Amino acid sequence: FIPFIQYFILSFSLRSHTCGELRSHHVGHRVILCGWAQYLRQDLFVILRDFSGLTQVLIPQEESASHLKAVLSELTAESVIKVTGTVRRRPAGQENKEMPTGEIEVITEDVEVFNVCCKLPFEIKDFVKKSESLRMQYRYLDLRSSQMQKNLRLRSQLVMKMREYLCNVQGMENIIFINMYIFTSTTTKEFVVPSREPGLFFSLPQSPQQFKQLLMVAGIDRYFQVARCYRDEGSKPDRQPEFTQVDIEMSFVDQTGIMSLVEGMLQHSWPAEKGSIKVPFQTMTYEVAMRDYGVDKPDLRFNMKLIDITEIFTVEVEFLRSALSQPGGSIQAICVPSGALSVILFKEDGTLKSALKKLLCSSSAEELLNRTQAKPGDLLLMAAGPLHTVRPLLGKLRLRCAELLESCGVSLRDPSAFHFLWVVDFPLFLPKEDEPEQLESAHHPFTAALLEDAHLLYTEPHKVRGQHYDLVLNGCEIGGGSIRIHKASEQLHVLKNILKEDPSLLSHLLEALDSGAPPHGGIALGLDRLTSIIVGADSIRDVIAFPKSFRGRDIMSRAPDTVSEEELKPYHISVRWPTEGGEEGK
Amino acid sequence: FIPFIQYFILSFSLRSHTCGELRSHHVGHRVILCGWAQYLRQDLFVILRDFSGLTQVLIPQEESASHLKAVLSELTAESVIKVTGTVRRRPAGQENKEMPTGEIEVITEDVEVFNVCCKLPFEIKDFVKKSESLRMQYRYLDLRSSQMQKNLRLRSQLVMKMREYLCNVQGMENIIFINMYIFTSTTTKEFVVPSREPGLFFSLPQSPQQFKQLLMVAGIDRYFQVARCYRDEGSKPDRQPEFTQVDIEMSFVDQTGIMSLVEGMLQHSWPAEKGSIKVPFQTMTYEVAMRDYGVDKPDLRFNMKLIDITEIFTVEVEFLRSALSQPGGSIQAICVPSGALSVILFKEDGTLKSALKKLLCSSSAEELLNRTQAKPGDLLLMAAGPLHTVRPLLGKLRLRCAELLESCGVSLRDPSAFHFLWVVDFPLFLPKEDEPEQLESAHHPFTAALLEDAHLLYTEPHKVRGQHYDLVLNGCEIGGGSIRIHKASEQLHVLKNILKEDPSLLSHLLEALDSGAPPHGGIALGLDRLTSIIVGADSIRDVIAFPKSFRGRDIMSRAPDTVSEEELKPYHISVRWPTEGGEEGK
Structure with missing residues (x-):
């Protein structure tokens, strides 16, 4: 039933034994x-x-x-x-x-x-299929299924072992701190909490980023917290407005130190019945990830890398030439083994089947097959255009092809394999989507530059790589972190000169960095996502006791709910009801 | 410096040793x-x-x-x-x-x-006195003091040992769950969180009470969580809007089971440098606590019990007789050893000094001294009136006398002593203050009646005692819990017939109690208060990394803060600014 419980505990209870215990x-x-x-x-x-x-x-x-x-x-x-x-x-x-x-x-x-149990809305049997909304409305019945019981217990034990590693083995302090504060960046989506002072609001944090950095300035040395965080993303599917992070910060540490700590923690806490994991994890730069997989969180359980075939086509095909004339223009391909679907098909008789065939001379066709290592029965997918478009496109196609092949019974990815990967050397800044000449932080404004790129902060900030690292498991980002800026002058330069933000909003952090701040860095792991991958759940809702529904509601307790004008009065707010014209009333 | 760290951890760090390590x-x-x-x-x-x-x-x-x-x-x-x-x-x-x-x-x-550290607002030396607001504004400097470092580390280790006991020794599941939901009782003070649906709000919970009961209905068997909770009490001093509870719930358990578990947990996690604690803890009924100490959380580190002296005065003193003619009229006294202050003073020559002396015959005076065991130099304090007024009054005087005596150098309470006490058999309902003929829950509506009183629920509910227990340490309530009602019919009777509440607001809980609910109960311990008593801190702010100020503000990050109309728009609320006349504008 629950194979990883090695002991049964009975003390303080009305029973003498549990139902799983007798032999x-x-x-x-x-x-x-x-x-x-x-x-x-x-x-x-x-x-x-x-x-x-x-x-x-x-x-x-x-x-x-x-x-x-x-x-x-x-x-x-x-x-x-x-x-x-x-x-x-x-x-x-x-x-x-x-x-x-x-x-x-x-x-x-x-x-x-x-x-005495009355009639239930569904039977408590694992094989009885229930609708998602019934499961959410009667969560206390849904949790009785052996799968949900297993999931929650595995999660509990995973977290406990992480704590043991961080607290007992690594001597870190578990500092539990407040959730309610105010965040000064306007780009994030944080819930607001009205206070009793007219017009003043708290917010619920997306992460305790600033506070954990301040703990390092406070000399706490090493901190961790299993932190509850909030993010208001409206109705994005399979994102929970409330989620749990394993949040870590350390002083006097470099990137390798944080990465080794996380590897040690995961190895220590990995559920025995899921096999063991090998450390150190593979590391790949952002540049290589984008070049070979078209994505910054590649799933390395299968191959099908992106292949640059720009040269093959440069002379021959006119409409491709025009695609190549754009800045960053490129032609990329992936080879889908046994992917006999369409587009460029390498037929059993060794010939190509494609609209392009007539545009390629035989030496180019041979070069194409050679470069892509295509074998009879394989499928070649190809895209031409600027690199920043072509790579993500083929990166997505690569995953879609894997799913399609697997749905046709081709064994591509081992479902019991856990492939961890560190992605490093991210760009520190990216052009803003709506204002490309203006830079924004790729992650957050506190990330330090790579030492060898630090001088570029003052000359060519768009070229600077950051000391940021993402942890990827089976193609899902399960964590990210960085070494932080620990000098006020550098932080001020980034905020004011590069990001063009008002530094006074972060004056308490800038002041702290002028008060004896140690070099420090950290990471946050998404506990819900990590657990769902370990147990093989389709949704993170299957590893959370009381998740919100797709629409961010608690169907069981009917939250959110109306609140009377009387109850809103102490908070000096009133509801702006939308009017019929779509505008909001006053 | 921090004597209870027995090991120093250096892995993944830039240093080879810590500064406290070299010998x-x-x-x-x-x-x-x-x-x-x-x-x-x-x-x-x-x-x-x-x-x-x-x-x-x-x-x-x-x-x-x-x-x-x-x-x-x-x-x-x-x-x-x-x-x-x-x-x-x-x-x-x-x-x-x-x-x-x-x-x-x-x-x-x-x-x-x-x-390089710039000029600081205060020196990092333990003996440098800082104002409370400076400490809060520069919390990252304040936390560098050896006392704050000690407090936070002790708290971290205390919590870790509690977790080890609950999870590893008792096999409890640590289920971390959501904080944001909606509570249906209007009597509590909960922060509201506007949602993106017009007029609908979440709230931040004071405790996860309903959800932990639902976990038991879900068959989780035993749950614990170090839960962050919220309470909006405006500017009540030394109450934090955010606080931490060690929250526990168990199935198939009785009151003794929960009490033994908590005793085991505290004994297991007690910091070695604070001595050991003896279990089981003393138990006292609510009735005895009120009778002997005038309060439901007596400080048993010193004596000075309340003494009923009603009989002595019944015949002699006219104005006391009128006090006694009220319902519940009584005369009570405490004897303050060496409390030579005023009122009734037992002088060194064995005579009484008091305005009352001339009203007492010598045999009554002798009876008074005999009954109160007063010795020369002692002080007798006396109050006449209804019991429910007289007892709390003398209960408070008793504590005030202890403080006064200690401030004069009398050694009364051992500052290193930890006296735990369970207070049990609380009344289940109390008359509402503004509507005394109407009953309200003494704690919450989910508490079960004592088995021997259960029949009174249907006849004389005001006489029913509940299966509620408070844990008291040195006169402070540090926890409370109960065995819960696990039958829908009983819960419905309490809500509808006794409390006159609308049961439809709790329909999900009532439905759950009809779906196979096990007998269950639990407790919540106030971690902040418990830690502050262990370390001997004056305020719970000294054991919280980033507390809010007296006025509930975060002075460091300047929260709460203004939020633009634009940011409030998705939440369909607007600020009602108070107008000059004191009324709020629209």
Whole structure:
């Protein structure tokens, strides 16, 4: 049932044993079990369930125990009972090898019904399919499924082992701090919390970034927190407005130090039943990731790299030449093994099937096949245009092809493999989308430049790479961090001269960096995403006890909900109801 | 410096040792230390500090090292440096026994200045008194004091040991869940969070009460969370709008089970340097606590119990007789040993000094002294009136007397003593203050009745005692919990018939109690208050990394702050500015 619980704990409880615990060596013992009536069988047995497993409880058939038989036979499924009885070996031939307690059964001597279960909106069986909204509305029933029980317990134990590593092995301080403050950047999406002072608001943080840096300035040396964070993204699918980060910051450390710490923590806390993971993890620069995979979080469980085939086409094809004449113009391809789908198809007879074929001379065609290492039956996908468009496009196609092949039964990615990758040397700044001549931080304005690029901050900031690192698992970004700027003058230059922001909004941080700030850096790991990959869940909602729905609502407790004008009064706000014309009223 | 750190961790760091680590057996070692220049002495030494302690670093005086001398001699206090050097034994007679590293010093061979500290608003010395607002504004400097470093580290280790006990020893699941939901009771003070749906709000919870009960209905069996909670109490002094609870819930458990678990957890996690604590803790009923101490959280580190002296006065004194004629009329006294202050004074010559003396016959006076066990030099304080007024009054006087006596140098309470007490058998309902014929929950509407009182729920609810328990430490309430109602019919009766509340607001909980709810109960401990008592801090702000000020503000980051109309738009709210007349504008 839950194989990784090695012990069962009973102290302080009404029961003597759990339902997953009894074995043949308990035969003859008098036991007290508490749990849910999973189902009744032939008026002879009750299958009793708790968090640890199932036990078969015998309904007595003798006349003298008719009251017990009456109580047990009338039990509705999911009612909660306490059974006192004696363990006996199941009759020969009736053992159940699939069930950890399948060698024994318990003869009922006494029963107490704690709670009679009324009709349920769905059955508590793993194979019963439920709609997402029913699962959310009756989350307390959905969580009774063995899969959800497993997921939450694995998550609990994962976090505990991370804490042990960080606190006990690495001597880090677990500092739990406040969530409510005000963030000064206007680019982020943070929930606001009205205060009792007219016109003044708190906000709920997306991450405790500034505060953890201030802890380093405070001489705390090493900090971690399993931090609850908030992000208001409206109805973006599979993003939760509330999420959990494993947040870490260290003083007197470099990039390698943080990366080694995270590797050690993941290795220490990795669930034993998921195999072991090897450290150090592979490292790749942002440039190589974009060049070879068209994305900054490549899934390395399969190949199909992007291949530059610009040269092959430069002379021959007119409409491609025009694509190449743009700045950064390039032609890239991926080769999909056995991807007999369309576009450029390398047929079994060794010839190409493509609209391009007639545009390619035979030596170019040969060069193309050579360069892409295409084999008969393979598919070549090709795109021409500026690099910053072509690469992400083929990067997405690469993933889509993998999914398509797998849906057709081709075995491409090992579902039990965990491939970690560090992506490093990100650009520190990127052109703003709507104002390309203006730079914005690729991650956040506190990231330090690579030492060898630091001089470029004052001359060619767009060329500067940052001491930023992302941790990627199976093509998902599960964490990111950086070495921070620890000098006020450099931070001021970045804010004021490069980002053109008002530095007075961060005056407390600038002041702190002038008060004896140690070199420091850190990382934050997305615990929900990491756990969902480990357990193989489709959605992070399957590893969160009470997630919000797709639309960011709590369907069970009906939040958000209306609040009376009277209750809003102390906060000096009122609701602006949208008017019919789409405009908001006053 | 921080005596309870038994190990020093260096991995992944730029340093080879910490500043608190070096001893005589390191003599001759080449070391790298990182830290803050605590102070310079005679241009000869820099005292280098990190989280673990202090090391004396020698400024080289040779001509050949003049550049090192120049750098070190010009260091401002609190600048951050890296020193590479060799450990040597201090010259005979120059050892410092007060300093753990006092046997050695480090001869500088290389130095790197990470950060030059500008002028600070106050010195980082424990004996420098700072105003509360300066401490809050420059919290990152305030946290550098050895006392704050000690407090935060003790708190971190206390929590880690609690987790080990709950998770590893007791097999509880640590389920981290959401903070943002909507609470349906209007009596609580919860922050509201506007959503993107017009007129709909989330709220920030005071406690995860409903959700932890739903986890038990979900079959999680045992849950704990170090939960961040929110309470909007405006400007109540020494209450934080954000606070931390150790939140616990268990299935198939009774009151004794929860109490034993908490005792085990506190014993397991108690800091070794604070001595050990004895379990089980003393237990006292609410009735006895009110009778003997006039309060439901008595400080048992000293005596001075309330004494009922009603009988002595019943016949003799007219104006007391009228006080006694009220319902619940009573006369109570406390005897303050050596409390020679006023009111009824038992003089050294064995006579009473009091305005009452002439009203008492000698036998009554003798009976009074006998009943109160007053000795020469003692003070008797007395109050007449209804019990529910007289007891709390004398209860408060009792504490005030203890403070006064201690401020005069009388040793009454051992400052290193930790006296735990369970207070049990609270009334389940209390008359509403403004509507005394109407009952309200003494704690919350989910508390179950004592088994022997359960029948009274349907006949005389005001007489019902609840399965509620408070944990009191040295006269402070540090936790409270209860066994919960686990039957929908009983919960509905309490909500609808006794509390006259609209049960539809809690329909999801009522439905859950009809879906197979196990008997369950739990507790929440106030981590901030508990830690502050352990470390002997005056305020819980001294055990919180970034507390809010008395007025609930974050002075450092200037929160709460204004938010533009543009930013409020997606949330469909606008600010109602107070007008001059005191009314709010539209």
